Amino acid sequence: DAGVIQSPRHEVTEMGQEVTLRCKPISGHNSLFWYRQTMMRGLELLIYFNNNVPIDDSGMPEDRFSAKMPNASFSTLKIQPSEPRDSAVYFCASSLARTGGLLISNTEAFFGQGTRLTVV
Amino acid sequence: AQSVTQPDIHITVSEGASLELRCNYSYGATPYLFWYVQSPGQGLQLLLKYFSGDTLVQGIKGFEAEFKRSQSSFNLRKPSVHWSDAAEYFCAVGNSGGYQKVTFGTGTKLQVIP
Numbered sequence: 001d002a003g004v005i006q007s008p009r010h011e012v013t014e015m016g017q018e019v020t021l022r023c024k025p026i027s028g029h030n031s032l033f034w035y036r037q038t039m040m041r042g043l044e045l046l047i048y049f050n051n052n053v054p055i056d057d058s059g060m061p062e063d064r065f066s067a068k069m070p071n072a073s074f075s076t077l078k079i080q081p082s083e084p085r086d087s088a089v090y091f092c093a094s095s096l097a098r099t100g101g102l103l104i105s106n107t108e109a110f111f112g113q114g115t116r117l118t119v120v
Numbered sequence: 121a122q123s124v125t126q127p128d129i130h131i132t133v134s135e136g137a138s139l140e141l142r143c144n145y146s147y148g149a150t151p152y153l154f155w156y157v158q159s160p161g162q163g164l165q166l167l168l169k170y171f172s173g174d175t176l177v178q179g180i181k182g183f184e185a186e187f188k189r190s191q192s193s194f195n196l197r198k199p200s201v202h203w204s205d206a207a208e209y210f211c212a213v214g215n216s217g218g219y220q221k222v223t224f225g226t227g228t229k230l231q232v233i234p
Binding site: 004091 | 154163210223
């Protein structure tokens with residue numbers, strides 16, 4: 001398996017421009033996470049999907065951020081308009097959520113290599 | 121709310137020496153606990169995890185961690201460090217029921233000197 005694939009690896013954009021980050025999770029995984037990593041705040045969970053449905057988006061910083069998962073093999077994180085403070089490394093991760101009756105639990109998450117975003 | 125504390129921001133050890141990285145968590149029930157390693161410019165790789173059962177967990181690359189409920193700790197250990205272990209290490213806690221939300225610590229950067 002190729003693992004979680006993110007693109008692009010690096011993105012440099014001007015303030016005010018739209019930025020789209022892409023993620024292909026591991027085949028067969030049904031949970032997908034977007035994280036942001038900065039020196040100041042460490043690793044922050046932005047949004048979590050299960051079976052393509054957003055479950056928890058409480059970490060999305062503001063309305064400029066949006067995420068979609070149109071199918072099980074693709075997700076996007078969009079920032080519009082971008083600002084210099086959005087500069088960070090954005091990670092996508094996927095895992096397999098197992099169901100046991102009404103209880104759903106995840107196994108460990110597998111991370112992509114990240115997208116380093118620089119907004120100038 | 122769940123949280124993780126890694127009190128050591130940076131640790132330097134000599135190659136061949138033993139290593140212990142500290143992790144304390146806060147969670148009301150039995151947590152899911154993880155240690156991840158991140159090499160420069162790379163994503164996070166899982167070293168080991170604790171979900172239940174034996175409190176001493178073995179992981180990859182010769183690492184182990186021990187879950188101590190009484191101390192709310194999940195410290196990572198390695199008996200003999202190699203230069204290739206230089207990286208940043210993250211402890212993480214996940215809730216044990218329902219949709220899992222994983223919270224990461226701020227990381228400990230490990231430097232290995234000859």
